[in-house]
Amino acid sequence: MKIQKLFQKTLFGVFSLFGVISLSTSVLCVYTVDTHLSEEYESNSRDIAKTIADSSVDILLNRDLSALQSLIDQFVEIQSIRYIYIVDEEGAFVAHTFVPGVPEEIRTGDRKDTATVERSLPGLGDFVEVGSPILAGVAGSVHVGMDTDLIALKIQRAIGRQVYLISIILVIGVLAAIWFVNLAAKPLGDLLAYAVALARDQDNGAEDKLLARDDEVGQLARLFLYFSEGVHAEGEQRVSAGNDS
């Protein structure tokens, strides 16, 4: 598709503008989705940890630990929750979901601390761990590990969908721009061809159409014709004057 030189800059401008919009929207989207999803997951995990902590009091005080294990097994089925462990008031594990065993980093760390921490566990991945005290901490604490890799994957998917949509809009937009530019440029091309034909005193076949237009192109065509006829008349006068002399 041939694009008139006059509009190439316009097209480049459209491309650039769309590019900037796509890029800035994607960056904003990454930031927003990342922040919101992370906050949401962390909030959910904290709620889960609190729910388990509240439910654990009765089980820890009155019932067998298998009931506690059964409880956390149900929660660990939730996607993005990768591990849960419960320690008693002395920090000893009373239930957990680790296979093949409790990771060294958790085993040797401060298990009574319920502050949110980021963990990188070899062979398991990266996690954000949130904690909740049981009976204000006097009966132990619950710790829930969220898989940040999984959250990152979800963010990637969300962003991927957004970028995909923007890319489709970009392609459609550019194609539409090219079509519109060509639509606008065609009368100018015809006018140029007409002007060249007039200069050569030829008939280009599009004369009637151009002269009939009521827009600027039509006015220019009529102006070219007027000048051309003037030049012709002047030229004929000069020729006849030359013959007379």
Next chain:
Amino acid sequence: MRAITRRALLRSGLTWCAAAPWLKPLRAIADTDARPPAPQMSPGVTDTEIVLGVSAAFSGPSRGLGIELYRGASAYFDHVNEQGGIAGRNVMLKTYDDGYQPAPSVRNTLKLMLQDQVFLLFGYVGTPTVTRVLPMLKKFQDRNIFLFFPFTGAQPQREPPYGDFAFNLRSSYRQETAGLVDNFVRINRKRVAVFYQADAYGRSGWAGVRRALKRYGRQIVGEATYRRGTRFTASMRRQVEILKASQPEAVICIGSYAACAAFVRDAVDLDLQVPIANLSFVGSENLLKLLSHWALTEGRGDSEAYTRLLVNSQVVPSYEEASMPAVKEYRDLMRRYNPQPPIELLKEPYRPSEHSFVSLEGFINAKLMVEILRRLGDKPERSQLERTVFTVQDFDLGIDERASFGPDRRQGLQQVYYTVVDEGRFVMLDNWEDRFA
């Protein structure tokens, strides 16, 4: 000739009217209203059948447990049905497969209770499944549906808040683990590590070991876990390495046969030469079958190397003890009926064991179940179940322990047996010192 009086005419007219056929339906209605209403049959009971609901593992790596338990129970029920049933009713099992997974187990139980309307639930397999089912029994407690003799020794169905909805026959994991720890400590193997299934069953056994060691002022020296459903082909080397690092003097496994056999295999291969104990739930014969087959096919030849250090606790006596009447009867009936698992539930081929601890347990469960159903009389009702179970006192099941129940005793038997492998089969362990000291 006597003259017909007006009164006599009236009386004979009334008599004729009363005998008239067109009055029969009205009489029937009147009779029904007059007599006390006939008691309605309890759900799961018809004139010819009493239906018991079963949800157990008939597929997956633990299918051997569900199948063998079912086979043992079926042998006795078949025998009773052949003898005319209970008050003319055959005992039937409505069976579903849960693959030893909690979610299907819950679905099956709902179906059994609400759709199939069984009389009671019987012979469930596994802690993770049963612990999820118990709250449903509480939810439908107004229907008096009880769970009888589940194949698990966990605590939740033995204590509040769900203990009132189940009756156990076998000893608990707490009793099994306490017995194992006591014996290990006695022979001076005090550093005990635990290999367990990462779920409620594993935790129940783990808690039992922890509790038993605490009595000696000791703690579990090392622990490693595996996921439920792990097959024999899986590697347990990492778990063995974790436990080996803790330098244990004995390992107690709380798992099912496929994973525990894999652990024993890798432990022996990695030279962890300490006694390895398994609980009754493991399914001893299937464990032995896997280890022996592996030693044979992998060219290890000496399968004894993999089984010499095994010690399995059991909750029923050995099926080799034919001197016990129940064991003799079990062997006879298993041979006579050779019960097969429900064909529609079998997804993979399974070769049944001629005899096993699990099928013997199923058999003894069925024996006591039949006794309870008999005691319910001609018109079995769910509402009478609990009271009837409590009438079972010092009942002779034909083994070396008598079963008793009561409001504070919802577990019939208390004994734990210990077995080791000799000449390719499980035999009773007589002397811990000689074997493991």
